[in-house]
Amino acid sequence: MTTLKSSENIRFGTVGSPQTTPQSGTPAAIHHTRLLGLDHLEIAWVQSVRVSDQTCAEIKATAEQHQITLSIHAPYYINLNSLTAELMQKSDERLLMAARKGFLAGARDIIFHPGSYHNQPPDQVYERAKQKLLEIREILDHEGVDVRLRPETMGKSAMFGSLDEILQLSRDIPGVLPCIDFAHMHARTGVLNSYEEFSQMLAAVETALGRAGLESLHAHLSGIAYGPKGEKHHLPLNEADLRYRELLQAIVDYQVRGSIAVEAPEPFHVADALTLQATYRRLQENPDQDEKLIRNGEES
Numbered sequence: 001m002t003t004l005k006s007s008e009n010i011r012f013g014t015v016g017s018p019q020t021t022p023q024s025g026t027p028a029a030i031h032h033t034r035l036l037g038l039d040h041l042e043i044a045w046v047q048s049v050r051v052s053d054q055t056c057a058e059i060k061a062t063a064e065q066h067q068i069t070l071s072i073h074a075p076y077y078i079n080l081n082s083l084t085a086e087l088m089q090k091s092d093e094r095l096l097m098a099a100r101k102g103f104l105a106g107a108r109d110i111i112f113h114p115g116s117y118h119n120q121p122p123d124q125v126y127e128r129a130k131q132k133l134l135e136i137r138e139i140l141d142h143e144g145v146d147v148r149l150r151p152e153t154m155g156k157s158a159m160f161g162s163l164d165e166i167l168q169l170s171r172d173i174p175g176v177l178p179c180i181d182f183a184h185m186h187a188r189t190g191v192l193n194s195y196e197e198f199s200q201m202l203a204a205v206e207t208a209l210g211r212a213g214l215e216s217l218h219a220h221l222s223g224i225a226y227g228p229k230g231e232k233h234h235l236p237l238n239e240a241d242l243r244y245r246e247l248l249q250a251i252v253d254y255q256v257r258g259s260i261a262v263e264a265p266e267p268f269h270v271a272d273a274l275t276l277q278a279t280y281r282r283l284q285e286n287p288d289q290d291e292k293l294i295r296n297g298e299e300s
Contacts, residue, residue: 008284009257011069012277013040015220019266026055026105027062034066038273042071042261043107049075049097053104060106069259071109071150071218074098079115080129080151081160088132091115095136095149103145109218109259111179114151114169115160125160130172137175148177150218155184155231162188163201167208178205180219182247183234183263187226193243198250206254217258221247221276222265236268237275248280 017029018036026043033041043059045051063070075094082088099110117125133149140147151169154161163185166178185192185201192201205213223240225232237244264272 008039008281009255010251010280011039011259012273012280013038013042013068013259013261014269014273015042015073015261015263016044016269017041018270018273020270026059030059030062030066030068030070033068036270036274038277039067040069040071040259040261042073042111043102043105044073045098045101046073046076049094049101051101051105053101056101056104056106060104063106070102070105070107071111071259071261072098072102072105072107074102074110074112076113078112080132081115081118081120081125083118092132092136096139099136099140099145099147099149100143103147108147109150109177109179110147111150111152111218111220113154113159113161114166117158117160122160122165126165126168129160129165130169133169133173133176137173141175148175148216150177150179152179152220153181153184153188155181155187155224155226157188157230159230163204167204170213171208177209177213177216177218180205180217181221181263182219183222183224183240183242184220184231186242187224187231190226193241193246195243195246195250198247199254202250202254202256214254215257217256219258219260220263221260222263222272234263234265236264237272238268244276245279245283248276248283252280252283 013033018032021029021032030041078091078095082091095112102110114129151166153163153166170176170178223235223237223242225235262273262276
């Protein structure tokens with residue numbers, strides 16, 4: 001059985017089952033993830049959470065057998081700033097169900113899209129999102145559901161989820177940590193795409209959350225198409241302008257630990273995850289040469 005090398009701080013995997021998985025079902029995806037040499041799987045319950053407790057137990061046992069760490073991508077329809085009581089209740093139920101079932105399946109991290117501004121002042125939306133997460137966190141803690149809720153940084157300027165907002169939520173609420181989507185941050189701002197800027201983002205995490213924030217990082221990564229309003233859609237790495245090697249160099253330099261889940265579109269899903277993993281390993285093994293190239297601007 002392949003095991004995670006002690007020198008590797010980052011576990012790479014895919015969001016959703018690798019498209020090369022020969023059989024359906026999450027246990028098969030976990031087994032195939034191990035055969036590919038990847039170390040993480042983000043289970044994509046993005047439409048709804050319809051899984052039995054028995055299936056969750058099978059997922060957990062398979063992940064433990066193959067030493068694959070798990071995260072959950074909760075349904076897209078979660079919105080901490082829902083406009084009506086009915087919509088808010090449904091949003092709460094989706095996040096709670098993803099957390100409960102994810103915990104039974106052995107996942108520690110529950111990733112979700114935090115919501116929309118709905119043309120409201122960002123400070124007002126932040127307070128509402130904070131209160132809603134405090135309520136949900138209290139319910140989960142009372143039930144003994146030991147997971148980390150991870151609101152994701154969002155790629156459109158109309159969406160609640162800047163890096164500052166997500167880090168502030170993580171500071172204000174125990175049991176909440178960020179999911180940093182580096183492609184989303186590039187698309188949202190039009191910048192944040194150099195070694196210096198990636199380093200500044202990681203430094204912001206450390207300032208807000210201490211070394212613990214960098215030693216339990218969860219991130220999404222892919223190429224991305226974007227315009228004046230931000231994200232349009234995900235792209236494979238070789239069709240995008242994301243300077244992923246510079247990002248990975250910053251991650252090596254800051255001695256980040258955690259997991260990176262890749263959201264490239266099929267059929268590039270697995271290939272991009274393996275490319276990122278291989279690039280990360282090479283940067284770890286030959287840090288001086290690659291740092292020099294990147295910092296001298298000889299890499300694009």
